[in-house]
Amino acid sequence: MSFVDRRIEARPSTGEAPFALNEVFFSRTDDRGVIQAGNYVFKRVANYEWEDLIGSPHKIIRHPDMPKGVFQLFWDTLKAGDSMGAYVKNKAKDGLYYWVFAVVVPCQGGYLSARISPSSALFDEIKAIYNEMRQAELNEGVSAEDSAEKMLEWIRKKGFENYHQFATHALSEELLSRDVGLERPKDPKIADLRRMMANAETLVEETQGLVKDFDAMHTIPHNLRVIASRIEPSGGPVTVLSQNYGAMSREMSDWFEAHVMGENSNFNTIKLAVTNSLFVEGMARILNECDAQLQTERRGLGNIDMAAERKILTQLVTEETDRARKGVEEVDLEAERIMRACQVMHRQFLGLSSTRVLCKIESARLPESGETLSDIIDQLGVFQERISRRLDVITKLSNEIRQMEQ
Numbered sequence: 473m474s475f476v477d478r479r480i481e482a483r484p485s486t487g488e489a490p491f492a493l494n495e496v497f498f499s500r501t502d503d504r505g506v507i508q509a510g511n512y513v514f515k516r517v518a519n520y521e522w523e524d525l526i527g528s529p530h531k532i533i534r535h536p537d538m539p540k541g542v543f544q545l546f547w548d549t550l551k552a553g554d555s556m557g558a559y560v561k562n563k564a565k566d567g568l569y570y571w572v573f574a575v576v577v578p579c580q581g582g583y584l585s586a587r588i589s590p591s592s593a594l595f596d597e598i599k600a601i602y603n604e605m606r607q608a609e610l611n612e613g614v615s616a617e618d619s620a621e622k623m624l625e626w627i628r629k630k631g632f633e634n635y636h637q638f639a640t641h642a643l644s645e646e647l648l649s650r651d652v653g654l655e656r657p658k659d660p661k662i663a664d665l666r667r668m669m670a671n672a673e674t675l676v677e678e679t680q681g682l683v684k685d686f687d688a689m690h691t692i693p694h695n696l697r698v699i700a701s702r703i704e705p706s707g708g709p710v711t712v713l714s715q716n717y718g719a720m721s722r723e724m725s726d727w728f729e730a731h732v733m734g735e736n737s738n739f740n741t742i743k744l745a746v747t748n749s750l751f752v753e754g755m756a757r758i759l760n761e762c763d764a765q766l767q768t769e770r771r772g773l774g775n776i777d778m779a780a781e782r783k784i785l786t787q788l789v790t791e792e793t794d795r796a797r798k799g800v801e802e803v804d805l806e807a808e809r810i811m812r813a814c815q816v817m818h819r820q821f822l823g824l825s826s827t828r829v830l831c832k833i834e835s836a837r838l839p840e841s842g843e844t845l846s847d848i849i850d851q852l853g854v855f856q857e858r859i860s861r862r863l864d865v866i867t868k869l870s871n872e873i874r875q876m877e878q
C-alpha cells in the first residue's frame with residue numbers, strides 16, 4: 473500500500489470521511505433501493521464490510537441531517553423513469569459524514585448511482601437550504617411533499633423553471649469546479665453546452681420581449697379603422713391599408729402561436745433539449761470515470777462480479793452518450809427551424825413597412841386628421857423596429873447554437 477493510499481484510508485475520529493476530489497464511486501440497487509453492488513471507494517468511504525452493504529437498503533448510509541423533501545424529489549423523478557442529480561449528505565458506519573453530488577440512472581432491474589465530491593460555490597448554498605428544510609420538517613412537522621415544494625420554491629427564486637434545470641446547472645458547476653481543483657483543462661463539451669444554455673436562456677428572454685411588443689401592436693389595426701371611419705368614406709385608402717395591416721398582423725399572430733407561445737414552441741423545445749444534453753453529457757462523464765476507476769482498483773470486491781458491473785457501466789455510458797448526441801442534434805434542428813421562422817417573420821415585416829409608408833403618405837394628404845394618423849404610424853414604426861431588432865438577435869443566437877453543435 474502506498475503512502476497516498478494510507479493517507480486517504482486513515483480516518484479521523486469525528487467529522488468528515490475522506491473522499492478525495494479525484495475519486496468517484498458508484499453503487500447499484502434493485503428497484504426497491506436494496507444494494508446489489510458497488511466499488512471499493514464506496515465501501516471505503518462508507519466504512520462498511522461488503523456483507524453489511526450487499527442486500528441492505530441504501531438508506532443504511534442515510535444521514536439524519538438530510539431533508540425528506542429531497543428524497544421525495546428523488547423518488548418522484550426516478551419512478552417517472554428519469555435520471556436524477558442531487559447533493560446528498562451520507563453517514564458512514566463509524567458516524568463520520570460525507571457529502572456527494574450523485575447522479576442516479578435507471579438501469580435494468582433498478583438504479584445505478586455515481587458520486588463525486590462537491591466543491592463548487594453552489595454547494596454552500598445547498599447546505600443552507602437543506603438545513604432550513606430539515607429544521608422545518610423536525611420543528612414544524614412539515615411533510616416530505618411540502619418540504620420538496622420548499623426546495624422547488626427556492627429553485628424558482630434562483631431563476632430555474634424546475635428541478636431538472638437546477639440539477640443540470642449544479643452538475644455542470646460541480647464538474648467545472650472539479651476540473652479547476654484538479655488542475656485539469658476545462659471540459660470542452662461541458663463548456664460548449666453551457667454556452668448553448670446561456671444562448672437558449674437569452675432566446676427565451678427575447679421571446680418574452682417579442683410577445684410583449686407584439687401584444688402592444690394589436691390595437692393598431694383597430695385604431696386605424698376608427699380614424700378611417702371618421703376621415704373618409706367606406707373603402708377609402710386608409711380603410712384598405714388598415715385591413716391589409718390587420719391581415720398581416722393575423723398572419724404574424726399565427727407565427728407567434730406556432731413558434732413562440734406554449735410548452736411545445738420551438739423556443740421552449742430548444743431550451744429543454746440543451747438542458748437534457750448538458751445533464752446527460754455530465755452524467756456520461758461521471759459514469760466513464762466510474763468505469764475507468766473500476767479498471768484500476770485492485771482491492772477485494774467481495775462476491776461482486778466486477779466484469780459484470782463493468783459491462784453494466786459500459787452499456788450505460790454508451791446509452792447516455794448516444795442520448796447526448798441525439799439531444800444536440802435536436803438542438804440543431806430546433807435552432808434551424810427558429811432561423812427559418814425568423815426569415816418568414818422578416819418578410820412579413822417588409823409588408824408592414826410598405827403599409828406604414830402608404831399610411832404616412834395618406835396622413836400628409838389629410839391634414840385635418842393627419843396628426844392623429846401620423847402618431848399611430850410613428851408608434852407602429854417604433855414597434856416594428858424593436859421587433860426587428862429582437863428577430864435579428866434571435867437569428868444570431870440560433871446561428872451561434874448551430875455553430876457550437878458543429
